Amino acid sequence: MIRFILSKFLYLIPTFIGITIIAFSFVRILPGDPVLLMAGERGVTPERHAELSAQLGYDQPIVLQYFDFLGRLLQGDMGNSLVTKKPVLDEFLTLFPATVELGLCAIIIATVIGVTVGVFAAIKRGSWFDQISMTLALVGFSMPIFWWGLLLIIFFSGILGWTPVSGRISLLYYFPNVTGFMLIDSLLSGQKGAFTSALSHLILPSLVLATIPLAVIARQTRSAMLEVMGEDYVRTARAKGMPQYRVIGIHALRNAMVPVVTTIGLQIGVLMAGAILTETIFSWPGIGKWMIDSISRRDYPVVQSGLLLIAALVMIVNLLVDLTYGLINPRIRVK
Amino acid sequence: MSETSNLAAPVKLSDAAIRRRMLAEFWFYFSQNRGAVIGLVVFVLLVLTAIFAGIIAPHDPTTQYREALLVPPVWAEGGNAQFLLGTDAVGRDMLSRLIFGAQYSLFIGIVVVSIALVGGIIIGLLAGFFGGWIDNVIMRMMDVILAFPSLLLALVLVAVLGPGLTNAMIAIAIVYQPHFARLTRAAVMSEMKREYVTAARVAGAGNLRLMFKTILPNCLGPLIVQATLSFSSAVLDSAALGFLGMGAQPPSPEWGTMLAEAREFILRAWWVVTFPGLAILISVLAINLMGDGLRDALDPKLKRS
Amino acid sequence: MALLNIKNLTVKFATATGSFTAVDGIDVHVDRGEVLAIVGESGSGKSVSMLAVMGLLPDTATITADEMTYDGRDISDLSATERRHLIGREITMIFQEPVASLNPSFTVGFQIEEVLRLNLGLSRHEARTRALDLFRAVGIPDPETKIDAYPHQMSGGQCQRVMIAIAIASNPRLLIADEPTTALDVTIQKQILDLLMKLQEDFGMALILITHDMGVVAETADRVVVQYQGKKMEEADVLSLFEAPQSPYTRALLSALPEHATGDRLPTVSDFFSQEVAR
Numbered sequence: 001m002i003r004f005i006l007s008k009f010l011y012l013i014p015t016f017i018g019i020t021i022i023a024f025s026f027v028r029i030l031p032g033d034p035v036l037l038m039a040g041e042r043g044v045t046p047e048r049h050a051e052l053s054a055q056l057g058y059d060q061p062i063v064l065q066y067f068d069f070l071g072r073l074l075q076g077d078m079g080n081s082l083v084t085k086k087p088v089l090d091e092f093l094t095l096f097p098a099t100v101e102l103g104l105c106a107i108i109i110a111t112v113i114g115v116t117v118g119v120f121a122a123i124k125r126g127s128w129f130d131q132i133s134m135t136l137a138l139v140g141f142s143m144p145i146f147w148w149g150l151l152l153i154i155f156f157s158g159i160l161g162w163t164p165v166s167g168r169i170s171l172l173y174y175f176p177n178v179t180g181f182m183l184i185d186s187l188l189s190g191q192k193g194a195f196t197s198a199l200s201h202l203i204l205p206s207l208v209l210a211t212i213p214l215a216v217i218a219r220q221t222r223s224a225m226l227e228v229m230g231e232d233y234v235r236t237a238r239a240k241g242m243p244q245y246r247v248i249g250i251h252a253l254r255n256a257m258v259p260v261v262t263t264i265g266l267q268i269g270v271l272m273a274g275a276i277l278t279e280t281i282f283s284w285p286g287i288g289k290w291m292i293d294s295i296s297r298r299d300y301p302v303v304q305s306g307l308l309l310i311a312a313l314v315m316i317v318n319l320l321v322d323l324t325y326g327l328i329n330p331r332i333r334v335k
Numbered sequence: 336m337s338e339t340s341n342l343a344a345p346v347k348l349s350d351a352a353i354r355r356r357m358l359a360e361f362w363f364y365f366s367q368n369r370g371a372v373i374g375l376v377v378f379v380l381l382v383l384t385a386i387f388a389g390i391i392a393p394h395d396p397t398t399q400y401r402e403a404l405l406v407p408p409v410w411a412e413g414g415n416a417q418f419l420l421g422t423d424a425v426g427r428d429m430l431s432r433l434i435f436g437a438q439y440s441l442f443i444g445i446v447v448v449s450i451a452l453v454g455g456i457i458i459g460l461l462a463g464f465f466g467g468w469i470d471n472v473i474m475r476m477m478d479v480i481l482a483f484p485s486l487l488l489a490l491v492l493v494a495v496l497g498p499g500l501t502n503a504m505i506a507i508a509i510v511y512q513p514h515f516a517r518l519t520r521a522a523v524m525s526e527m528k529r530e531y532v533t534a535a536r537v538a539g540a541g542n543l544r545l546m547f548k549t550i551l552p553n554c555l556g557p558l559i560v561q562a563t564l565s566f567s568s569a570v571l572d573s574a575a576l577g578f579l580g581m582g583a584q585p586p587s588p589e590w591g592t593m594l595a596e597a598r599e600f601i602l603r604a605w606w607v608v609t610f611p612g613l614a615i616l617i618s619v620l621a622i623n624l625m626g627d628g629l630r631d632a633l634d635p636k637l638k639r640s
Numbered sequence: 641m642a643l644l645n646i647k648n649l650t651v652k653f654a655t656a657t658g659s660f661t662a663v664d665g666i667d668v669h670v671d672r673g674e675v676l677a678i679v680g681e682s683g684s685g686k687s688v689s690m691l692a693v694m695g696l697l698p699d700t701a702t703i704t705a706d707e708m709t710y711d712g713r714d715i716s717d718l719s720a721t722e723r724r725h726l727i728g729r730e731i732t733m734i735f736q737e738p739v740a741s742l743n744p745s746f747t748v749g750f751q752i753e754e755v756l757r758l759n760l761g762l763s764r765h766e767a768r769t770r771a772l773d774l775f776r777a778v779g780i781p782d783p784e785t786k787i788d789a790y791p792h793q794m795s796g797g798q799c800q801r802v803m804i805a806i807a808i809a810s811n812p813r814l815l816i817a818d819e820p821t822t823a824l825d826v827t828i829q830k831q832i833l834d835l836l837m838k839l840q841e842d843f844g845m846a847l848i849l850i851t852h853d854m855g856v857v858a859e860t861a862d863r864v865v866v867q868y869q870g871k872k873m874e875e876a877d878v879l880s881l882f883e884a885p886q887s888p889y890t891r892a893l894l895s896a897l898p899e900h901a902t903g904d905r906l907p908t909v910s911d912f913f914s915q916e917v918a919r
Contacts, residue, residue, distance in 0.1 A: 018479030026495050138370075138627070142619040144571055146578045147594055147612025150601050158602045232740040235696055239735075240755050240806060241728020244720065254745045273486035277575055291487065292579060295494045307491055311482045329745075 008322055012315060019315070020073065023308040024066050073308075079301035081294075088305040092287065097180025098168060099286035102278070103271050105206035110213035111264055118221025118260075123248060125226065133218065140215030145274055149208040149281040156204060163200050166283035170197040205282040209274045213267040220263040224256035231255070258329050265321025269314050364632035371628020377621035385437040393419070394428035396435040396588040401426055405604045421606045423597065429606065432588035433614050439589040440570045440618055443504055447569035448562050450508035455515020456558070460546045462516065463523030474520070477513035485510040486572055493581045500573075500589070503582040507572050511565050518561055522554030556633040563626035567619045574615050590615050642669040643814055643846050644693070644731075647707035651685070651692050654700045662688045662701075664870040668848075670814065675840060675847045677861035677878075679854065679893070685870040686850045690816045694733055695723050711813075729759050732807040736819040738799035742791035748802045749787035755809045774805040778835060797828035801835070808839055815840070816848045821856070833860060854897050858882060866890050 044052070053059045057068055072078070078088040117137075121130040156163045164170065168182045175189030183202065186194035228234065229252050237251040276288035283289070287310065294302035365371055384391060406415050406422040408429075414421065420429040462473040480488070485507075492506035493499075526532060527550070535549045576582035577591025585592055590611040597607035651663040663685040670676045678686045692703045693715070708716040715726065735741045743751060749771055756767040768787075775783035778801040791799055800820060807815055817836060821829035837860055840847045849860060857864055857878065864881045866874040866889065874887040885891045 014475050015478045015482055018475065019482055022479060022483075026491055135370075138623055139616070139620060142567065142571075142616060142623050144574055144591075144594075144612055144615045144619070146575060146591075147608070147615065150594070150598065150608050151612065154601055154605055154608065232735060232737055233743040236735065236741045236803070236806075237743070238696055239694055239728060239733045241724045241726075241759055242754065243724060243758075246754075246758070251743050251746075255743070258745075269484045273484040276484075276486060276490070277578070280579065292490070295490060296580070298494075303491060303494070307483070307487065310484065310487060314484060315482050 004326060005323060008319055012319060015315065016312065019308060019311045020070060021066070023304050023311070024069050026304070026307070028062065028065075078305035078308075081302050082299045083294075083297055083302075088301050091290065091302070092306065092309055095286050095290050098182075098284060099275055099279070099288060101181045101183065102202065102205055102209060102284060102286060103268075103275060105202060106209035106271060106274075107213060107264070107267065109206060109210040110217055110267070113210075114214045114217030115221050115257075115260065118218045119225055119248065119253065119256075121218070121222045122225030122229065130222075134222065137215040137218045140211050141219070143211050143215075145208050145211055146277045146281055148211060149204070149278060152204050152208060153281070163204050168198065168201050168285060169194070170201075173197060205278050205284055208281070209271060209278045212270060212274060213264075216267060216270075217260065217263060221256065221260050224259045225252060228252045228256045254328075258325070261324055261328060262321060265318060265324070268317040268321075272310055272314060361632050365628045368628040368631055370624045371631070374621040374624025374626075374628065377617065378625060381437055381618055381621065382441060384434055385441045388434045388438055392428075392431035392434040393417075394431040396432045397427065397586050399426045400428070405600065405607070407604070408606050411606075420610055421604075423593070423607050424600055424604075427586075429610055432593060433590070433610055435588045436590045436593065436611065436614060437618070439500075439583060439587065440573075440615070443500070443507075443573045444566040444569045444622075446504045447508045447511065447573070448566050450505070451511040451565060452515055452558065452562055454508070454512045455517075456519050456551070458512070459516040459519025460523055460551065463520035463527070464542070464546055464550075466524075470520070473516070477516050480510065480513045483510075485568075486575060489572060489576060490579065490581060493576060498581045498584065500583040500587070503573055503576045504569075507569055507576075511569070514561055514565065515558065518557050519551075519554060522557060523550055526550045526553050560626060560630045560633060563622060563629055567622040567626065570615065570619050570622070642709075643672045643674075643711060644848075645669045645707060645709045646689070646693065646705055649689055649692065649703070649705040649708070651688050651697065652702045654702070662870055663692070666867065666870075666872050667875075668865060670846050670848055672813070672846055673840075673844050675837075675849065675860055675862045677849045677851060677857040677864045678867060679851060679857055679864060680867035681852055683869070684867045686867050687818050690733070690818060690848060690850060694727055694731065694816070696733075728755065729810045730812055731814045731816065732810070732812040733816040733818065734800070734803045734807050734820050737823050738796055738803050739791055739794075739823075741803055742799055744791055747788050747790055748794070748799075752802065752806045752809060755806055759810050770809070771805075774809055775802075777808070777839075778802075778805045779831075780805070795828075796824050797832065800824060800828075800832055804832075804835065804839070808843060808845075811843060812845055814846045814848065816850070818850045819852070820849075822852075836860075854893060866893070 050059070057065055060068070076089060078092075080087055081091060084091065117133050121133050124130050153165055157165045169186065173186065173189070173191055173194045175185060175191060175194065178185050178188055182198040183195065186198040229248075231252075233255075234247060234252050237247045242251070272288070275286060276292060278284065279286045279288035280292055287306065291303065291306045291310075293299075294306065400418075400422060403415065403418065403422050404426045405424055406418050406426075407413050408421045409416055409419050411421075418428050418430070420433065422428055423432070458473055458477075462470040489503070489506040489510050492509065493502050496502035496506065523546075532545065532549060535545055540549060573582050574589070574591030574594070577589045578595045580595055583589035583592045585596060593611040594608065597604075597611065601608045646666070646668045649663055649666045649668070650661065653660045653662055666685070666689050668676075668678070668689065678690075680686045688697070688701075691697050692701070693708070695718075697703065703716075705716055708714065710726065710731065715723070718726065742748060749768070752771045752774065753764070753767040756762045756770050757764065762770060771787060772783050775787060780786050780798060780801050786794065786798070791802075794802070804820075815836075820836065821832050824832060833856060836847065836849075839845075847860075849856070851857060861878045863877050864875070865872060866881075866887065868889045873889045874881070874885065876886070881890065882894065885894055
């Protein structure tokens with residue numbers, strides 16, 4: 001098992017190096033002079049410009065700059081934001097929990113609803129439930145979520161006035177940041193209404209973010225269940241006189257989950273892309289909005305490191321999914 | 336199953352009769368899927384709208400009617416028969432902008448899929464055909480591209496290249512290309528083991544001829560399905576880039592860009608937000624419905640005997 | 641009195657090209673403690689009729705019968721719960737592909753203990769003890785280790801033994817074995833057959849053996865039903881069948897046995913059929 005994990009891990013190293021090269025070289029060709037940007041409105045004399053360039057290492061040959069970048073990366077130094085002057089990693093870590101909270105909620109919604117719908121659609125194949133849910137799944141799969149988010153805001157915030165339009169919690173509440181998850185922190189604070197406020201801020205963005213993964217998971221679960229239910233061992237379970245809930249919920253579902261777990265894992269990348277749009281629409285202070293803002297402000301170090309961190313994150317999640325796949329599929333585990 | 340194996344079997348496609356039978360069989364399976372046929376009809380309508388946009392559209396998409404700002408659709412209170420779907424914040428006719436927007440979406444889809452398809456096929460063929468270290472290096476590079484969330488990578492690419500429609504299309508095509516490369520490579524590697532390839536090689540076919548004339552036609556099925564899916568994703572992603580201000584620039588009537596301009600009016604004028612998104616959804620849905628039908632008709636594994 | 645009695649059973653499948661009749665007016669009856677063999681080539685509907693009894697056919701199948709009784713009880717329209725009390729307790733079944741018939745995601749122990757706990761109400765501990773006993777009874781070597789193995793870690797023969805252990809776990813009165821040895825190596829086939837016969841005798845249960853192998857029939861059965869293209873060709877006790885086959889199809893089947901072959905080529909059923917028709 002340890003060798004299995006290790007081999008998977010080693011396999012990732014070349015990909016990771018590739019990611020650093022891409023993150024590094026992209027930002028090198030971004031238009032705009034970082035030194036001028038740092039100097040801000042006042043401008044800079046040519047002497048001061050050269051001095052700053054040397055200080056930042058921009059006068060070095062590009063290959064040296066790359067190895068310098070890689071070396072500092074390995075020490076956890078990702079440079080400072082040109083706009084806020086704070087270390088990029090600190091900014092990332094401050095904003096990261098917001099995205100995780102949003103993404104986690106979305107993936108939980110998508111998995112719970114998606115798997116349930118998929119299983120029932122498969123059992124009742126051809127029924128009105130199957131047809132309607134699979135049509136809706138295709139609509140969800142085709143949904144421009146930035147528009148979907150706006151529609152939900154129009155309806156729930158504009159017409160019904162039920163949910164707030166943006167942010168993570170009402171300004172009325174202030175409490176210490178313990179876990180970084182607003183839902184948990186608001187509970188810990190013990191302030192009346194804080195949790196409800198956090199929840200009402202979270203519900204629409206996570207629904208929007210969950211839409212596409214939900215559709216994909218429902219479709220995948222249905223087709224996996226249909227395939228598995230034709231297998232000999234499901235017939236055996238029936239021949240053993242097992243009740244329907246055990247035949248479907250244990251014998252069939254357990255095997256159908258093998259491809260579904262892979263699908264859920266693959267949704268993490270989709271989720272990160274979705275987070276960029278969702279966070280922009282709902283002004284959610286997370287990584288996605290941070291990246292968009294940094295791109296439009298040409299904040300080189302942030303774009304560079306953000307790109308790198310997100311790709312590394314997706315890579316690690318995919319590795320974890322791979323390992324889970326090994327765990328839930330005994331046929332792989334033994335090898 | 337015996338009939339359906341035509342698609343994958345090493346049949347020389349020279350005979351027009353065989354080709355006609357394959358087409359008839361394809362159409363049989365495709366037309367069994369009601370959703371696919373609906374998708375096809377909507378898509379054809381969309382293409383016609385795009386082609387004849389200049390004739391159908393009641394107004395010029397960029398003309399600003401200063402006396403008619405944010406006019407609601409004709410059926411709503413305060414609507415005006417001159418502007419069937421209302422006007423936007425600077426008095427442009429929504430319907431005309433939506434009609435011209437179809438041109439953008441289809442154009443983007445075609446360009447992105449063409450670039451990604453051609454690039455992916457060439458890269459995949461090289462990797463699958465030569466194998467060894469060439470394969471290793473190429474596929475590693477594809478892995479790296481796939482490690483990034485596609486929209487994020489496209490965003491940064493556009494930021495590097497400069498915002499605009501052309502750059503957005505190039506960026507999306509680059510991000511999609513590995514999927515085609517992987518598919519082609521896998522198909523090539525499985526086809527390479529078949530006897531007909533060996534036979535062609537023995538008969539003295541050169542590498543290029545082998546790659547493009549012998550092997551490629553037999554891997555087309557999955558590529559066509561992937562192309563359809565990429566087409567719909569391209570429409571979605573380019574709209575997303577437009578929405579984020581990185582795609583087509585105002586005053587282009589691109590649907591995503593229109594949404595971006597409409598954002599500040601969402602609580603005042605629902606129509607400026609609703610219609611462009613609906614147009615995106617319907618187009619993407621139609622293409623995806625077609626994609627489902629194509630997959631059923633082209634994938635012999637799923638066919639019922 | 642017959643344990644299982646079926647009269648005029650017909651099974652039709654709805655397919656894309658119309659209705660297909662897999663079983664056409666078959667009568668089957670089996671007495672307590674009797675071994676009945678149902679013989680026929682693949683596609684003769686011999687499995688389908690038994691799957692119909694078990695209620696294991698897909699929804700596309702339409703089952704009709706004049707009579708369908710088990711132990712004098714009508715089983716043609718049982719509710720799902722009533723059927724479950726019969727299937728897996730009184731009537732059990734084993735299948736052709738033992739490895740595919742066991743769930744790859746669970747240990748074989750889980751799959752047998754599940755039956756013991758749910759059908760017989762044993763506790764977790766009792767179920768484990770009883771499962772080990774059953775594994776010993778069907779001749780699985782080193783049952784304490786094997787009970788925690790997954791199906792893919794065992795050979796086909798061992799998997800079939802597990803299936804048999806599951807099938808006899810609730811002391812059934814009727815065991816249906818659908819081509820139980822076809823997917824196994826020749827040397828294992830004999831062992832599994834011997835095991836089935838021994839258990840049949842020990843437990844005094846009735847056994848319906850579905851097979852295409854006349855050799856298996858000769859060794860095991862009391863009575864034989866020969867089926868061809870969904871119809872019953874012949875029914876006889878095993879001795880008279882082999883000595884004086886009545887239907888031309890049975891004669892054809894018997895002539896296709898290697899030990900009856902004359903000349904340098906093994907005859908096939910269709911060879912004989914064409915001869916019979918020519919006569």
